[in-house]
Amino acid sequence: MAQHFLLTAKARTLSLAAVMRLTDDEAFQTFKECRWEGGEPNCPKCGSLAVYTYAARRIFKCKACCSQFSVTSGTIFASHKLALRDYLAAIALFVNGAKGVSMLQMARDLNVQYKTMFVLCHKMREAMASDQMDLKLTGTIEIDGAHFGGTIRQENKVSERIDRRLKRHQSGKRRAVVVMRERGGRTLTTIVKHEADAVPFIVANVQAGSTVHADEGAAWDALHGRFDAHRINHSVAFSDEGVCTNQAESFFSRLRRSELGVHHHFSAQYLHQYANEMAWREDHRRKANGEQFNCVAKLAMAHPVSRNWKGYWQR
Ligand SMILES: [Zn+2]
Known part of the structure; x- marks a missing residue:
């Protein structure tokens, strides 16, 4: 037919x-x-x-x-x-x-x-x-992390407000989304409590010997050795001789807009689903609807x- x-x-x-x-x-x-x-x-x-x-x-x-x-x-x-x-x-x-x-x-x-x-x-x-399953990224991969969720509402009266920076006042629901974006390729995400926890996932999903670009965060020190790792210090420049994480930042921009403008809140429980969805949208954004x-x-x-x-x- x-x-x-x-x-x-x-x-x-x-x-x-x-x-x-x-x-x-x-x-x-x-x-x-x-x-x-x-x-x-x-x-x-x-x-x-x-x-x-x-x-x-x-x-x-x-x-x-x-x-x-x-x-x-x-x-x-x-x-x-x-x-x-x-x-x-x-x-x-x-x-x-x-x-x-x-x-x-x-x-x-x-x-x-x-x-x-x-x-x-x-x-x-x-x-x-x-x-996105069984994808193995190769070539040049940008890696970055951003935190989502776990926001604590402030009290009305100043006298009752707490210092939200202190650990004892945090909800424990805050999570880091770590993204790996292959230049000209696909996007993978993982949800972890601390950026450093994402290293085993990166090692498992990025071909050994690939070039990785990451920022100055101490969590990414572990990437040297296994990968050809380059770092960009964002307090100095966003991009230096081709070393940048702009593609990874662009993914977070989309995920953040989705959180603030569409869903208003991502719970830690479903964060991986939203991150996957946005990775898919990012990878297919040039395709006709x-x-x-x-x-x-x-x-x-x-x-x-x-x-x-x-x-x-x-x-
Ligand atoms: Zn049958």
């Missing part, structure tokens, strides 16, 4: 209006094409291509192992409660938010509960993160039902 317009090369730009105009059949067709090569279903249990289809219902039955399945079985959309078209619309809204998108706003746009949208968005983030839609839809369809996000709420 001919590919649906949404998935063709012509659909470089994607409008939400185009998604909302899809008929139920077209949405079903689009889901099939995102999930299976050429839209031809194969059994999620045994992989057999011999499959019965039904005229009246949108389900399939495997001729080999007799198991029944739907287009969403085994994906993050399994046992779905919304219309297939609404899921496609959710993906479109999600990719269109350059600095992330408020889940409350999406819930209002699609007329579903906030909880439903919260879980769906986190499932999409998880699927996007699967695109139609391509981004395709990419996220395919990742979501290929991603198995999450163990973390079962049903409407967390396990």
Whole structure:
């Protein structure tokens, strides 16, 4: 069957209006094409291509192992409660938010509960993160860290205010996001309590012998030896003969704007999800939103039902 317009090369730009105009059949067709090569279903249990289809219902039955399945079985959309078209619309809204998108706003746009949208968005983030798995960075990599969360609200009266710099007054929820950005390549993030804790992750995910650029932070002293490490002292200059962490700073700029302008707060529990999402957006920012839609839809369809996000709420 001919590919649906949404998935063709012509659909470089994607409008939400185009998604909302899809008929139920077209949405079903689009889901099939995102999930299976050429839209031809194969059994999620045994992989057999011999499959019965039904005229009246949108389900399939495997001729080999007799198991029944739907287009969403085994994906993050399994046992779905919304219309297939609404899921496609959710993906479109999600990719269109350059600095992330408020889940409350999406819930209002699609007329579903906030909880439903919260879980769906986190499932999409998880699927996007699967695109970053097993990546090994090479070449020149910029490394930097920034702190998020753990803010303590000041009391109203001056006499009751505390010195928030003191350790005993801190919540312990503050975390460092450490980013590794390969120049002309991909972005990886990790969440740690202190920047120095990120060194094992860097060692595991950056090819030995690569060139790394980092700032003067003492945590990065450990990178010398294993890597060709160069340091830039930010109190002297931002860039010195090509040594800089500007790409890493640009990632933090996006993550910070997402925190302040869209989500208002990142809890330590979900910080890794938001950091992964922003890394994905940074890496795909030059792609047309139609391509981004395709990419996220395919990742979501290929991603198995999450163990973390079962049903409407967390396990
Ligand atoms: Zn089967």
